[in-house]
Every structure is written in structure tokens, then in C-alpha cells.
Amino acid sequence: MIEAEATFDRTFPFAPHFTDVAGFRMHYVDEGPGDGEPILCLHGEPTWGYLFRNLIPVLSRTHRVVVPDHMGFGKSETPQGRSYWLQDHIDNLERFVLALDLGNITLVMHDFGGPVGMGLAARQPQRIRRIISANGPTPFGQADLVERLTANAQVSPWFQWIARAHAGGVLTGVLGQLGFNILSTLKLNGFENNAIVTDAWLSAYGAPFSEPAECLGAIGWAEGFALGIHRFEQPSPAAIEIIRDKPALAIWGEADRTLQAGHFLPLFSELFPRAPIERLKGVGHYCFEDAPDTLADLIGNFICRS
Structure with a gap:
């Protein structure tokens, strides 16, 4: 767990907030007007709220931007003796949202933040205002979800590595040293903007x-x-009827090597057939790192229009 006040050379200058409502010390950023409409940003693997550091200042001018770190990530606690499956993260997020009494939520989801956020939407559809997916799956009861996951895993270097490492008994050992091999892990998943790799970035x-x-x-x-x-x-x-009527936007970096657009964008289009999809050439899986200004503009403009 990172020290609460760590800013990584002032690249993450946001006041830390903590809650134990989910049974562990959960960190979150809470910026912008307290009575503003909330934007809930959900990270994935192996990132944390730092991923949204360029988005927070832009959106918090007019909205309340809330960015939790999932259990075991970022500045949140990594409790021992608990499971870290998708359903656990959904449980934690639901408790967090109910404790803060967030409503009219705009979900901004990346990577496994997509399944976590859509899990929240399934349980609390009346609290959701908009859906924004950025290189993240949007599973919501689609019949072919398993087939799409399987097909993607066959061509994704990250999921191919997971399968080999698990079969060889080294998955836990390798990821247990993630602090030392974080750069290779991020590059395997796919980001293209090598200019952002500084000592502060690597440390974060x-x-x-x-x-x-x-x-x-x-x-x-x-x-x-x-x-x-x-x-x-x-x-x-x-819940499906409520959510499918919400304004929605998909943003997809086409250089994503972990989640193939052909397998996952149809999940979004099936649920939101009239929603816009912004496909970004040369942008990888970590689209918020590769094209932060473009993402901020697309998300900010969409929120203003909808």
C-alpha cells in the first residue's frame, strides 16, 4: 500500500480520502464541487487511480470526480485472507457507492473496471446516469459473453501468458514481484506512449x-x-431496460493487445445500439496514458452533450 500522502513528484496532487465500509481501508480521490453530479472512475489491472490523473482536473471543474482504488491496488489496503475475484470487487464498490450515497453517476470504466462498473449498474441501475467505457468490456447479460472471452484469450498475449504461467505454476511467483516487473507487464498489455515513462511514473x-x-x-x-x-x-x-436507455460512449484504442475490439465492442453495441464509438488509431490498451488530452476532450464533451 502506498503512503497516503504520496504524490509521485506532484504528478498525483489529490487529497487522499479513506473509508472502511467494505471491510478494508479503501482509498479514493474526491475532487470538485461536493454537490456536483458525480463521475465515478474505475481502473483495472494492474493500475490504480493514478491512471486518471490527467482526467480529474478537467472534469472536476464542473463535476464531483470520485476515483476509488480497488482492494489490493493503489493506496487501498491489501487485506490478507480475502479473495480478490470480480464478485468481491463488485461487492466492495456497491458498499462504497451506498456509503457515499452517490446517485446520477457517470461511470468511466477502463479494463476490469468495466465488469466491476457494469456489476454495479446491474445491482443499482437507478443510480446510473451515463456509461463511458474506455478499452473495457461492458458485460451485461449478453448470451455470447463466454465465447467472446474465450476467443479473445486465444489471441491476447496477456491472457496467453496467464494460461501458460498458471499451467507452469509460476503465475503467483511472477506477479508477486510486480513491483519489479511493472514496466514489462504494462507493455505486454499495451501502451504506446513511451515518452511518459519517467522515474515518477514507474514509481507510481x-x-x-x-x-x-x-x-x-x-x-x-x-x-x-x-x-x-x-x-x-x-x-x-x-435493470437491462433501465441501463440500455442511458447515454453511453465507447472509446477504444485500436493498438490494444489485451482486449481485441472485434471481440468486445459488440458487447457495447448490443446493449447501446445507437451509442457513439470513438476508435483511436495508434492508442493502446492504456488509452488514458497514450492519449490523455484526447480522452479528456471526448469524455468532457460527451458529458456536456448528454
Whole structure:
């Protein structure tokens, strides 16, 4: 767990907030007007709220921007003796949202933040105002979800590595040293903007994983796929009707090597057939790192229009 006040050479200058409502010390950023409409930004693997550092100042001018770190990531605690499956992260997020009594939420989701956020939407559809997916799956009861996940895993270097590492008994050992191999892990998943790689940047992404006991979140997400333990939330017919009428936007970096657009954008289009999709050439899986200004403009303009 990173020190609460760490700013990484002032690249993450946001006041830390903490809650134990989910049974562990959960960190979150809470910027902008307290009575503003909330924007809830959800990171994935193996990142944390730092991913949204360029988005927060832009959106917090007019909105309340809330950015939690999932259990085992960022400045949040990595409790021992707990499981780190998808359903656990959904449980944690729901408790967090209810404790803060967030409503009219704009979801901004990246990577596994997509399944976590859509899990929240399935359970609390009346609290959602907009859906924004950026290189993240939007599973919401689609019949072909498993087939799409399987097809993607066959061509994704990250998921191919998970399968080999698990079969060879080295997955936990390798990811247990994530603080040392964070750069290779991020590059395997796909980011293209090498100019952003500074000592502060590397420290920000490596610091949460300083020892094996701090790597349970990252291990759990990968291991859950290898073992088939993650459970995607199944929305009720009523929840589907509520969510499919929400304004929605998909942003997809086409150089993503982890999540193939051909496998995952149809999940979005099936749920939101009239919603816009912005496809960005030369932008990788970590689109908020590769094209932060473009992402901020697209998201800010969409929120203003909808």
C-alpha cells in the first residue's frame, strides 16, 4: 500500500480520502464541487487511480470526480485472507457507492473496471446516469459473453501468458514481484506512449506492489481467469431496460493487445445500439496514458452533450 500522502513528484496532487465500509481501508480521490453530479472512475489491472490523473482536473471543474482504488491496488489496503475475484470487487464498490450515497453517476470504466462498473449498474441501475467505457468490456447479460472471452484469450498475449504461467505454476511467483516487473507487464498489455515513462511514473505504478503480500489484487485478477472463478453480474430484465436507455460512449484504442475490439465492442453495441464509438488509431490498451488530452476532450464533451 502506498503512503497516503504520496504524490509521485506532484504528478498525483489529490487529497487522499479513506473509508472502511467494505471491510478494508479503501482509498479514493474526491475532487470538485461536493454537490456536483458525480463521475465515478474505475481502473483495472494492474493500475490504480493514478491512471486518471490527467482526467480529474478537467472534469472536476464542473463535476464531483470520485476515483476509488480497488482492494489490493493503489493506496487501498491489501487485506490478507480475502479473495480478490470480480464478485468481491463488485461487492466492495456497491458498499462504497451506498456509503457515499452517490446517485446520477457517470461511470468511466477502463479494463476490469468495466465488469466491476457494469456489476454495479446491474445491482443499482437507478443510480446510473451515463456509461463511458474506455478499452473495457461492458458485460451485461449478453448470451455470447463466454465465447467472446474465450476467443479473445486465444489471441491476447496477456491472457496467453496467464494460461501458460498458471499451467507452469509460476503465475503467483511472477506477479508477486510486480513491483519489479511493472514496466514489462504494462507493455505486454499495451501502451504506446513511451515518452511518459519517467522515474515518477514507474514509481507510481510499481509502489503498490512492493512485496508479494501487496500483490494479491493483481494476482487475484489474473488467477481468477485461469481458474474460471470470476462471476459476471447477471442483470435483471428491469435493470437491462433501465441501463440500455442511458447515454453511453465507447472509446477504444485500436493498438490494444489485451482486449481485441472485434471481440468486445459488440458487447457495447448490443446493449447501446445507437451509442457513439470513438476508435483511436495508434492508442493502446492504456488509452488514458497514450492519449490523455484526447480522452479528456471526448469524455468532457460527451458529458456536456448528454
